[in-house]
Every structure is written in structure tokens, then in C-alpha cells.
Amino acid sequence: MKKTIIEARNLYKEFDKTAVVKHINFTIAENEFVTFLGPSGCGKTTILRMIAGFEMPTSGEIFLYDKVINDIPAYLRPLNTVFQNYALFPHMNVFENIAFPMRLKKQDKNSIGKKVAQLLDVVNLGGYEQRDVSSLSGGQQQRVAIARALANDPKVLLLDEPLSALDLKMRKEMQVELKKIQQEIKKTFIYVTHDQEEALTLSDKIIVLNHGQIQQSGTPTDIYNEPVNTFVADFIGESNIIDGSMTKDFEVEFLGKKFICVDEKPDQQTNRVIVVIRPEDIEIGQRQEHTINGVVTSIVFKGVHYEIMVQCNDYDFMVHTTDYHEIGKDVGLDFGPDDIHIMKAG
Amino acid sequence: MNKNMRVLGLPYVAWMLIFICLPIVLLGVYSFTNNTGNFSLENFKSFFTPIYIQILLNSLYLAFISTVICFILGYPVAYIIAKIPSEKTRNTFLLLFILPMWMNFLLRTYSWMTLLGNNGLINTLLQALSLPQLNLLYNSGAVLLGMVYNFLPFMIYPIYSILIKIDANYAIAAGDLGANPRQTFMKITFPLSIPGVITGITMVFMPAVSTFVIPSLLGGGQNMLIGNLIEQQLMQAGNWHFGSAASLIMMTIILIAMQVMNRFDKTQQKNMEMLA
Amino acid sequence: MKKALRNVYLYIMLLFLYAPILVLMVYSFNASKSRGQWGGFTLEWYRRLFMDSNIQSALYYTVLVAILATIISTIVGTISSIGIFLYGNRVQKLMLNVNYIPVINPDIVTGVSMMILFAFMSMRQGFATMLIAHITFCIPYVILSVLPKLRQMDVNLIEAAMDLGARPMQIITKVVLAEIKPGIVTGLLFAFTLSIDDFVISFFTTGSGVSNLSIYVYSMAKRGISPEINALSTLMILTVTLLLFVINKRNNKKTKITGERI
Numbered sequence: 001m002k003k004t005i006i007e008a009r010n011l012y013k014e015f016d017k018t019a020v021v022k023h024i025n026f027t028i029a030e031n032e033f034v035t036f037l038g039p040s041g042c043g044k045t046t047i048l049r050m051i052a053g054f055e056m057p058t059s060g061e062i063f064l065y066d067k068v069i070n071d072i073p074a075y076l077r078p079l080n081t082v083f084q085n086y087a088l089f090p091h092m093n094v095f096e097n098i099a100f101p102m103r104l105k106k107q108d109k110n111s112i113g114k115k116v117a118q119l120l121d122v123v124n125l126g127g128y129e130q131r132d133v134s135s136l137s138g139g140q141q142q143r144v145a146i147a148r149a150l151a152n153d154p155k156v157l158l159l160d161e162p163l164s165a166l167d168l169k170m171r172k173e174m175q176v177e178l179k180k181i182q183q184e185i186k187k188t189f190i191y192v193t194h195d196q197e198e199a200l201t202l203s204d205k206i207i208v209l210n211h212g213q214i215q216q217s218g219t220p221t222d223i224y225n226e227p228v229n230t231f232v233a234d235f236i237g238e239s240n241i242i243d244g245s246m247t248k249d250f251e252v253e254f255l256g257k258k259f260i261c262v263d264e265k266p267d268q269q270t271n272r273v274i275v276v277i278r279p280e281d282i283e284i285g286q287r288q289e290h291t292i293n294g295v296v297t298s299i300v301f302k303g304v305h306y307e308i309m310v311q312c313n314d315y316d317f318m319v320h321t322t323d324y325h326e327i328g329k330d331v332g333l334d335f336g337p338d339d340i341h342i343m344k345a346g
Numbered sequence: 347m348n349k350n351m352r353v354l355g356l357p358y359v360a361w362m363l364i365f366i367c368l369p370i371v372l373l374g375v376y377s378f379t380n381n382t383g384n385f386s387l388e389n390f391k392s393f394f395t396p397i398y399i400q401i402l403l404n405s406l407y408l409a410f411i412s413t414v415i416c417f418i419l420g421y422p423v424a425y426i427i428a429k430i431p432s433e434k435t436r437n438t439f440l441l442l443f444i445l446p447m448w449m450n451f452l453l454r455t456y457s458w459m460t461l462l463g464n465n466g467l468i469n470t471l472l473q474a475l476s477l478p479q480l481n482l483l484y485n486s487g488a489v490l491l492g493m494v495y496n497f498l499p500f501m502i503y504p505i506y507s508i509l510i511k512i513d514a515n516y517a518i519a520a521g522d523l524g525a526n527p528r529q530t531f532m533k534i535t536f537p538l539s540i541p542g543v544i545t546g547i548t549m550v551f552m553p554a555v556s557t558f559v560i561p562s563l564l565g566g567g568q569n570m571l572i573g574n575l576i577e578q579q580l581m582q583a584g585n586w587h588f589g590s591a592a593s594l595i596m597m598t599i600i601l602i603a604m605q606v607m608n609r610f611d612k613t614q615q616k617n618m619e620m621l622a
Numbered sequence: 623m624k625k626a627l628r629n630v631y632l633y634i635m636l637l638f639l640y641a642p643i644l645v646l647m648v649y650s651f652n653a654s655k656s657r658g659q660w661g662g663f664t665l666e667w668y669r670r671l672f673m674d675s676n677i678q679s680a681l682y683y684t685v686l687v688a689i690l691a692t693i694i695s696t697i698v699g700t701i702s703s704i705g706i707f708l709y710g711n712r713v714q715k716l717m718l719n720v721n722y723i724p725v726i727n728p729d730i731v732t733g734v735s736m737m738i739l740f741a742f743m744s745m746r747q748g749f750a751t752m753l754i755a756h757i758t759f760c761i762p763y764v765i766l767s768v769l770p771k772l773r774q775m776d777v778n779l780i781e782a783a784m785d786l787g788a789r790p791m792q793i794i795t796k797v798v799l800a801e802i803k804p805g806i807v808t809g810l811l812f813a814f815t816l817s818i819d820d821f822v823i824s825f826f827t828t829g830s831g832v833s834n835l836s837i838y839v840y841s842m843a844k845r846g847i848s849p850e851i852n853a854l855s856t857l858m859i860l861t862v863t864l865l866l867f868v869i870n871k872r873n874n875k876k877t878k879i880t881g882e883r884i
Contacts, residue, residue, distance in 0.1 A: 054781050074784045081785045087778035091800040100796075101786035152787060348708075348790050355705020355717065358698060358761065362720045365758045369735035370723070372742055423635050426628045439632060441870065446639050448866050452821045452836050453855040456843045457642035460649055463847060467645055470659070498639070556728030559821065563843055573730055580734055580826070590738065593731050600728060 002029035004065075005188050006051060006156060011060035013046055013212075020046050022212040023060065028156075028190060028205075033182055035191040035199040038209035039235065044192045045160055047209075051190065052081045052158050064155070080149035081158040085165060086141045088133040094120075094144050095129040101152045119147040122181060139170045146181065156188040163198065175201055196236045200224060208232050229343055233276040240282075240317050243345070244275040252342060255292050255312055259335055263342035272345040280320040281339035284308065284331050291332030292317075296325050376590035389591035398575070402595070405571040408486065409554035412493035413501075416550045417543065419494070420501035424542075425535075427502075428509035440506060447499040455492050455563050462488055462564070484566030492560040493550075500549035508542030509535070544607050552600055572596050643859060650852035667853040677838060677854065683749065684834040687824075688817040691756035696810045698757070699764025700802070704794065706765065707772040718769075724759045725766070732759060733826030740827065747829030755827040756817045763816060764809030771805030772798070811869050819862065 006028040013021040021043040028034045036044040049055040051062060053074030061068045069077060080101075088097050095116055102112045120126050123143035133141060142162060149157055162178075163171045179202055182189050193199055199206050200220040207217040208231075216228045227233035230241050244254030249264040254275050266273060287293045294312030301307075308325055310317045310333060317333060325331055380386040392398070423443060430436040446454060461467050462482035469479045482488060512535065520530040558573030565571075570578075572592060579589030650668070654661025671677055706717050724732050736758070740751045775798070783797045784790075799806075821836035828837065835858060842851050 052781075052785060054784070074781070075787050075789055079785075081782070083778045083782060085776065085778055087776060087782035089779060089782075089797060089800070091803075100783075100788075104787045104792060104796075148782075148786065351790055351794075352705050352708045354701050355709065358702035358705070359717065361698070361758070361761070362717075365736070365739070365754065366720055366723050368742075369732075369739040372738045373731070373735040376738055419635065422631060426632055429628075442636055443639070445863070445866065446643075448815060448819070449643070449859050449862055450819050450821070450836060450839075450855075452839055452843070453646075453858060454643065456839065456847070456851065456855060457646040459843065459847045460646050460852065461642050495638070495642070498635075552726075552728060556730050558730060559840065563840075576730055576734060580737060586738060586741075589734065593734050597727065597731050604726070 002032065004028065004063075005030045006190070007063040008047070009061045009063070011047070011050065011057055011062065013043070013050060013055065013058050020212050021050070021057075024212070024214050026207055026214065026217065028188060031186050031188055033179070033189045033191065033202055033204045035193060035203040035206045036209055037193060037196060037199040037206050037236075038215075039194055042209040043212040044194075044209050048081075048158050048160055048190065048192045051156075052079055053077045078152070078154050079156045079158055080152055080154040081160065082142075082145050082149045082162045084161045086145040088141055088144055088148070090134060092133070093129070094125070094131045094133060094136070097133060097144055098148045098151050100148065105152075115151065116147075119150055122150070122184065123147045124177070137170075138166050139174060142166065142174060143177075146178075150185065150187075154187070156190060159189060159191045161193050162191075164193070164195075171198075178202060200236070208235065210235070227276065227341065227343075230274055230276065233341065233343070238279050238318060238320075240277045240279065240315075242275045242277070242315055244273050244342075245271040246273050246342065247271055250337075252340060255315055257290065257292050259290075259340055260337045261340040261342055262337050263340075266342060266344040270345065274343040274345050276341040276343060277317075277335055277339055279307070279318040280305070281335065282317065282319045282321075283334040283336075284310070284319050284321050284323065284325060285334070287330055287332035288334070291334045293330065293332050296327050296329045296331060299325060299327060373590045373593055376587050377594045378591075380587060389588045390595075392588065393591055393595060398592075401570055401575055402572055404569075405555055405573070406599070408490055408493065408571065409551050412490055412497065412554050413547055413551045415490075415494050416498050416501040417547065420498055420546065421505055421543070424502045424505035424509055428506055440503075444499050444503050447503070451496055452559055454496055455560050458488070458492055458495065458564060459483065462491075483564060484568060486565070486569055488564040489561050489569050489571075492564040493554045493557070496560065497550040497554055500553075501546040504545035504549065505539060505542040508539045508545075512538045544610060548604060548607050551603065555600060556596060646852050647856045647859070650849065650856045652849065655849060667849040668857075671850050671853050671857075674850070677835075677850075680833050680835045680838040683752075683832055684818060684836075687749070687753050687756055687834065688814055690753055691760050691817045692810055692814040695757050695760035695764050695813045696806060699761045699809055699813075700768050700799075700806050702761070703765050703768040703772060703802075704798065707769060718765075721762045721765055723762075725762050729820075729822035730826075733823040736823070737826045747827060748832045749828075752824055752828040752832060752834070755823050756820065759820070759823060760813035760816055763812040764806075767809035767812060768802055768805040771802040775801045811865075815862070815865065815869075 004027045008024060008026050010023050010025060011021055012019070012023050024047075036047055038044050046055060050057050053069070053072065057070060062070055064077070064079075089100065092100065098116045098119055099112050102115060107115075116129065117126070120128060123146050125140060125143050125147070128136070128140070128144075133144060136144065145162070146157075159178075163174050166174060175198060178189075191199075191202060200223075203220055205217065206220055206223050208215040208223060210231050216223055216232045218226075223232065224236055227236060227239075230239075233239040234241060242254050244252050246252050246265045250261055252259055252261050252263075252273065252275060285291075292312050294310040294317065296308055297311045297316070298309045299306050302320075305320045305322050306324060308319045308321060310319055310331060312333065319333070377389055378385055378387070380388055427436055427439045427443070430439065459466070463469070464479070464481075464483070466482070468482060472479055516534050516538065517530050520534045521527075525533060556573050558571065558577045561569045561571045561574050562577075567574075573596075576589050576592050576596070579585045579592065583589075651663050651665070652659075652661055653664035653666065706714055706721075709717065733755070736751075736755050737747070740747055745751055779797055779801065780793055783793045788796060819836070820834075821840060824834050825837055825840065828834070833841075835854065839851055839854060842848055
């Protein structure tokens, strides 16, 4: 069991009487890469800013190891932030930006010089010391921001949507780079993003948020394969969400057909359930006795697979498949027991 | 930097209270008291008598006429400069037209004395051509000329600033939709430039109403405007109470005029936003 | 043809704006005291100007007041801007509205009301009162130049500095001042030009033999024109033009401000 470095207990924050973070609890272990994932306005950035010390919690505690840090000002917290827009000081060059925290601590020149060179190596920007920050590309600025945030040897690095200002290709590159840096320097990274793909790629642990509440936390695999509710299912990856009913465990009925599933009946009060099926888990083919039948209404090539919309009476299924099915074709959809996720009806 | 550092603003708050707010309050107190320090409306009563009303109206009239002339002369200047294609030429012309804004206003007024005086340049030239001399200085015309001359750049600059910001595509679109250049100007460019015109009007009208230097130097005392009245009451007659009342009345008129202009500007801005 | 007409109009207007000033300058070198005639080139009026102790004293006060008012209003204005910036919307708006009063109020009202204030405080009018008045009308322009720079500043820069270990005071000295420097310099130049150029407010707030160049020119001009005043005017105009040239050179490199003043 890894040691907990950051913990939130009953953390609550409101702005102008509007609750943004609603009594949440979480723990983050040492050297973990943890991502807060959620749509804009879900409170993820506020949580990060409370950890950094830019916002005071309205109530609840934040712990660093076993010490409450609520009242410690940002400049005394051993945590550093990489800002969404990098926030590099425009009146300083690359060297001075990275040296800034060390200069504040009045470290001697030699060790500052050595440390800056070492940090630039970590972020693959060796030799850029004297460059003007405005002359750097977005990706390079990002690296400088990371190097600067690491200059104080923080216990935790906080990253607020650090890749959102980059173009797609750069973003992919930086994802790999970030993961590499994290493994190399062995520090806790707390990452905030609304991009589920980024979260799945980078994280050891994902905390999914919506409306200031934690929806689910777990490994990327857990979250993707076993979403606990329709919000998570819908937000992470694409999902077909259908009303269904269960009269007994391990059997669900929806759109007039019965299927075997691996879940027990979630709620004894009602037979109503919600069925979630990932588009790539659907088998599309000939109509058969047990399949749900429909007609192809559109097909779009997505690079690796086709995205096919199939109209089945009153529900439109999204299907991802490598097979081509022309518009207007009659098809049948089939689902394996593992591919059907059952959730309590809201 | 945090909220505690708001205290940095406090010394200036004290300064503002003493040197900005208190003077205005005292001006009000002086206006509503008489020489014995008792509350009285007599300053206002004596102001609203024909002789002072005439001065006030004359000030408003000259300020109004000079504003109109500045607009008529200044708008084309701003428009022509804004249409110069080369940025360098455009900036040079703009600089030439706004440079006088920064030259001492007193000196600019004074410079007309050398031209208009009885043995100034114009009359000397007339004399040389054996033409009769003219009384150019010390009349309303000279005051008006002084106002237009001094405040013209204040009309040109704000109009230019707006014109240069108007997206050229509006005019192109209008032309594309069948408007001729005249229609494009009347229906697109001019309406969009109205905020600049309003700033220009404010920036000309306000100093024109309150000036006492121009009438004093070019009007020669016969043409008393409200600015002169205030100056005279405070510096010569020693009647501070009456002078304060006159200042207060002038300030009120200017504030009302600005409010009216602002309101006009706001509805105009709404129209602009809808257009944009 | 149309283009030519436009150019002609521009040049006529420029002639209108500059002819009086040029004539004034030319006359300052005219040996003949009667203004119409050209009596040959002379520097006599400039010589007399530099001998005139009244003018020397006026020049001294003009420059001294301008320098002191500029330094004080730049420092106070910058510090106050930071304070004002940190206030919430409503308080900030109120403070800015009051700050705006000297900018929109006609100079004569500012002058007269300060004159009354000094009488109320039993301050004898002279150098000190004139300096106070200049500081009062200069600070608002410094604030109006600095505050926009503070607002444009990326708030993340402040947070980044804080995050990296800078204490509140260090944030100001190491990050904020560097970020708003262009605004401070603009405000400083504004203050200096306004102070050195001011007539109306100085006229009402000075006394006991202290006058600046503008007041001196006014009192002379009221008696009619004199060649010495022409010479003095020429020097003042050239100085301001030179100053503006420097400002403009600087602005061309950075953001362009051409400044609105009344």
C-alpha cells in the first residue's frame, strides 16, 4: 500500500452562495498520476486551485501527509502548478523564468545554473537558456513551464489542463512526454482535464467529477469498462444508453428482446434499469431470431473504423465496426453478456 | 499580492477626499452662502438676471457654433486620413493634426494675436496692397476663430480613431449589395462613426464653454463669457460666493450635456453591437 | 482628381493649424519691434529673454513643479493603481469615478475649487499650493495609464509567482512592476507634459510672486504682443515638440498611444 500524500476530507467550496465543490473526499498516493476529469464547471479546477492554495475551501480540510494545509499560503506550500496558459513571465528569458523560484530562495549562482540546465534536460530543451519566452512554440513554452514548476522540487506537481492550448499533434506528443517526465522524476502529478482520452492515456487513477461531486474513481480500465452510472458511461467514451427492465439477476430485457448479462438486479424496488452498451462492443450482422433488428441510416468512416447509426424502432444505436454496411441495409445487432452494463434507473 | 494589499490604495483615497471631493463640496457651500456665511440663494438669484443670462447664453452659443464648425471641418480631415492606404503616410498626417493638441494652449491662442492684431501680419499685408485695414482682433469672430483653432484636433482625433477601427469589409459588403459610395458613407460608415463624433463633440464643447483665455486674449474683454465671469469674480472682484455659484452652474450644464451625450452614445453602441 | 482635392483640403487645414505658430516663430527673429515689418534677423529677443529675471524665475518654477509633480504623481499613482486594482468591482468603480473628476471637470472649476480649498485650510497660495494642485490633476492620468496594464496582466502570472514562492511584496516588485512598466512610463510622460503645459489651474492656485511660464505669458499677452513672448513661445513649442518626438519614438516601438486630453 502506497503512502497517501494528499487527502481531502469533506471538502466544500462555494462562490457567491453557489456550491462548486460539494463535500468531497479523496486520497492521492505518492508518485501517483491522478486525473480529475469532468466537463467544464464540474469543479475540477477549483479543487486543484484549493490544493495549490489559490482558493480557500469554504469548509473541509486538505491534508498534505498528515498536516492540514488549509491556512498555509500558496507561496509556502511545497506544491507547484503548471498553468493552462503557462503563465511564463514575459519580461524574463527561459533561464530567468526557471531560476525565479530559486532566486527567491537566494540560492547561489552556481547551483541555480546547474539546476536550470538539469531541468531543461528533463524537459528536452537543453540550450534554450537565453531564449525569449515569446519566441518559443506552445509546446516549448509548456516544457519551460514544467521545468519552472519543478525547480523548487515540489512534492506534488499540479497541472491545470496543461495541453489544452496545443494543437492535436503536439498534444499527443506532450502526453507521451509528460508520462515520461513523471516516471523519470518520480513525483505525484495531479492533473485536471476535460479530455477523457488524455485522462485514460496518462493516469494511474481517474476521479470523474460532475456538478461538484465525485461520480467514480478508479483506474482507467475500471472506469472505462465498469462505469458506475450513465454520466460516467456517457462522458467517458461513447455509449448507447437504453431503458430496460430486469425481473431477475443476469437477464435483462430491452427493445423487446432478452439478453443474458453478468450483472445482478441493481434495485429490488423496481424492474426498471438502464442499459449501457459501448458502440465497439456491438456485433452487427445478419438479422437473427435473438438480435435487435434495424436499418442502417448513416455510415461515416472514422479512420480506423466505421461509425454506423442503426435505427431500431424507437432507438438509434451507434455502432463502431470495421465492416462496411450500406445505408438502408437491414441489420441485426447482438451483444455478448460482458458487453451489457446494467445501471440503476435514475 | 492579495486583498490585504488594498491598503496601498488608501493614501490616495485620503488625497482624493481632501483635494478632489472637499473642493467640490466647498464650491457648493460657497455657492449657497453669502458673505456672512449664512445660507442664501442670492448668488443664484443675481446670476439669473438678464446680464448674466446673456453671458451664459453667449458662452453656450459660441461653444455650440465652434463645435459645429469643428465638426464640419474636422470630419472630412479624419475621413481623408483614415482612407490613406499607406500606414506610414497615414500616421504622419495623423501626428501632424494632433501635434497641436500638445502645444501649450495659451501659446496657440497668443499666436493668433500676431496675425490678427492691428499691425499684425494680415493688416500689414492689406496695407501693403493699399486696402483698408480691418478690425480683426477683439470681437466675437476672433473668439470663435480661437476656439475652432484650438479645439479642432480634439474633434479630428476621436473621429479618426473610430473610423480606422471600422472593418473595411462593411463598406465592401455594402458596395457588393448595391450601395453607391455616397449611400455606403451615409448608411454604413457615418452611422458607425457616431461614437467618435460624440466624443469629439464633448471634447470640443466642454473646453469651449469653460474657456476664459480665448475671450480674454482674442475677445479683449468686451466679449465676456462665463469663464471670464468666474475668473473675474474670484481674481478681481473678490466675490467668491458668486463666482462659485457661476462655476457650479457651468459644471452642472456640462455634466448634463455629457449625460445626454453618453445616453446617445449608449443607444448608438447598442446599434453597433447589433451590427457587429 | 478627387484624390488631389482631398490632399489639397488636408494641406489647407494643416496650413490653418500651423501658420499662426510659424508666423509667431518667424517674428521671434524679427529685428523690427513693430510686428508688421520685417526688420532683419536678430537674436536680440532671445538674449533679452535669458537676461530677464522674471522669466528665469518662471522657468525655474515651471520645471521644478513639473519634475516634483511628475515624480510624486507617478509613484503615488502606481501604488494607488495596485490598491484600486485589488478592490472589488463596486468600490473600484466608485474610486475610479472620483479619480475621473479632475479629468472631466473643466480646468477652471478644478482651479477655482482648489483655490477655495486652500483658503479654507488657511494655506497661503504659492509654490506649495501650485504643486499640490499639479499632483492632484496628474495622478488621475497616471492611474488611467497604469490600471489598464494591471487589468491586461495575466492573473496567472501573479498566481504563478505566488506558487513559486514569492511573498506578496515580492510579487509586486519582481513581477507586477515589470509587467506594468510601459503604463508607468506613459503615465509619467503624461504627468510631465500636463504639468509643464498647465496654465488655468496654476493660475488659480499660485500666489505670492510664484508664477510659471504660462502665467507669465498670459500676463504679458494680455497687454498685447511682445517679441520676447514670441521668442519664449518659440522655445516652449520646440521643447514640447521635441518631447513628443521622443515619446512617439518610444511608442512606435511599443503600443501606440496618442493620448486624449482636454
